[in-house]
Amino acid sequence: MFRQFRKEVETALSAALSSLDLPTDDLGVEEPPEDVPATLASSVAFRLAGVVGAAPPKIAIDIAEEVSVEGYDYLGKVDTQGPYVNFHVTDAYYDDTLDAAADDTEYGRLPSTGDSVVVEHTSANPTGPVHVGRARNPIVGDAVANLLDFAGNDVERHYYVNDAGRQMAVFTWAYETFDEEDLDSEPERDRIEYDLVRYYRKGNAFLEEADPEEVEAAEAEITEILQGIEEGDEETYARVETVVDQVLGGMRECLERLPAEFDEFVKETRFMFDGSTRDLADRLKETEHAVYEEDAWQLELDEYDIEKNLVFLRSDGTSLYTTRDLAHHEWKFENYDRAVTVLGEDHKLQAGQLRAALDILGNDVDKLENVIFSWVNLPGGLGMSTRRGTGVMLDDLLDEAISRARDEVEKRLEGRTRDDDLDEEDIDRIARQVGIGAVRYDIVSKQPTKAITFEWDQALNFEAQSAPYIQYVHARCCGIVDEATAAGIDASEVDPSVLTTEAERDLLRTIARFPAVIEAAADDLEPHTIATFARELAEVFNTFYRECPVLDADEEVGAARLALVEASRNAVANALAIIGVEAPESM
Secondary structure: OHHHHHHHHHHHHHHHHHHOOOOOOOOOEEOOOOOOOOOEEEOHHHHHHHHHOOOHHHHHHHHHHHOOOOOOOOEEEEEEEOOEEEEEEOHHHHHHHHHHHHHOOOOOOOOOOOOEEEEEOOOOOOOOOOEHHHOHHHHHHHHHHHHHHHOOOEEEEEEEEOOOOHHHHHHHHHHHHOOHHHOOOOOOOOOHHHHHHHHHHHHHHHHHHOOHHHHHHHHHHHHHHHHHHHOOOHHHHHHHHHHHHHHHHHHHHHHHOOOOOOOEEEEOOHHHHOOHHHHHHHHHHOOOOEEEEOOEEEEOOHHHOOOOOEEEEEOOOOEOHHHHHHHHHHHHHHHOOEEEEEEEHHHHHHHHHHHHHHHHOOOOHHHEEEEEEOOEEOOOOOOOOOOOOOOOEHHHHHHHHHHHHHHHHHHHOOOOOOOOOOOHHHHHHHHHHHHHHHHHHHHHOOOOOOOEEOOHHHHOOOOOOOHHHHHHHHHHHHHHHHHHHHOOOOOOOOOHHHOOOHHHHHHHHHHHHHHHHHHHHHHHOOOHHHHHHHHHHHHHHHHHHHHOOOOOOOHHHHHHHHHHHHHHHHHHHHHHHHOOOOOOOOO
């Protein structure tokens, strides 16, 4: 409804400006300041002051008088306040919002755009467990994919697997060289990547500390593995994939806890074995940007304001990670309308080089969009072991979150008023939903470019800007619906006109904005704005809950309020789903 209302406002305002012979290129339509009682307002009078030669308030009055509201479904009234032209909705706006949101569990989902979008995220090297410092990638990446899906796109989620670089050659050599008794520790968890990472650590320690002759022999074996992969040798490939697939399997189990799931794991060797990397390197060598310097083929990117050259081929003819990633991206462009990549801030240079190289190759780089994120930091005193200096793993964070959430849930059991006895299985479920939800919300709710210091007291605060606060609103909605249904209140046919209080209208106005919030967030690739909306909706609902009882109201009002609760439940659930947070039915 809000999206249609906005279009009606823009159409009516453009017509009024045209009739006054005023420019219509910048309408200034926006949500009004808090002290302006309207659904939308225009600041166009500010811009036109210099054109008209009059004060903005006078211009606003002239424009408002020229605006016609005839023939519109939701545009009901136009007035002014100071320099603002204010636009007010009709009763039909509230009626249709209530009908749409209360009846549709998919409320907020936008019509199909017809676009296919590949979202690549996480793509951590398969060398061991997922570190908590990288947790922002799968959490933000999954939210971006969910958001684009809800905005009407056909979305695929990809994990790009680095299975051809030096790290994997070292890992393979170490796995084949050392035995269990050679390793320095026991696995930190009973899962395959925690077992195998010990070989990777042992191999790196050996290369740093062993006698030079032993290191030289080891490096020769590692180089042989790299060359075998480059040449497409099937036996060498099988050796490397034995390690890669096992570690990746364990990493997937960890990511599924978030959950962050993928439609495809795309391996970089694919673009070596099909010849596309070699073809791409040959094409790059033919461009005017290519130079052979320091025993390597490079691209000079000064024209793109990038000082550091991009090395794309070594002197021995072997490719680099970026070369293969270029071939990977051309494959994306051939198969998808848009390619979105979620990257850590340490990859900003490489992302710029990659875009420039793709442009040099003649690709439409407007199809490529990046979401750059900063790191997650953990303060001291979190009660989690860093285990032999290897850092805190994502599994550790999730375990700790669930444990702390369970403590909070159990503390609140005595004060529960809802009559639905929770058993141990229910408490375990709620603890998982709340704990993991708290981690996800705390990370995705921040602007990606800002570094995060994760704080338990904030993330698990049931009374503040947190996932538990919003989840509790959803559970409260479910409880009200259950109680009202048991009391025989029927919300299937209601009269929305009885919802006249400011708390009721404010809640309806907030719910009506949801599809437009999704549209704007998807356009800007900013899932944190969905998290902000979810919190705002929860706050507005709690005001409604305090002021507008359902069970104690008269029959007609109670039924309409129940429909409003159902609408709130659907909007909250869908907002949480987009950012990957579960919506518990009881807490």
